[in-house]
Amino acid sequence: MKTTLQIVVRGKTKTYAFEFKGDPKYIKEWQEQGLDIDEVLNSVPEWVVRAGLMRPWIAVQDAWRWLRIF
Structure with a gap:
């Protein structure tokens, strides 16, 4: 089952985070390859x-x- 995941990309001066739908069974494999990936459990709008x-x-x-x- 696909869930919302987030990948963090660190540049020379800034850090960016991108959300995407992916299968969490691959998280460990991606992390072993050096990617900074986490599962997004909650999303809260600013007005909340x-x-x-x-x-x-x-x-x-x-x-x-x-x-x-x-």
Whole structure:
């Protein structure tokens, strides 16, 4: 099952992160090849943070991910 992954690219003066859909079973292999890849578990919009609703937002995302297992 594909999930949201993030690859981090470090340049000479800046760092960039790109999200993509990929199969997490390859993460270890990619990391062994020297790539900086992580699984994105939660995504929070800026307006949610400003409204002070980050914890409930993440709790709902975690519950939704858990419910999708079944």
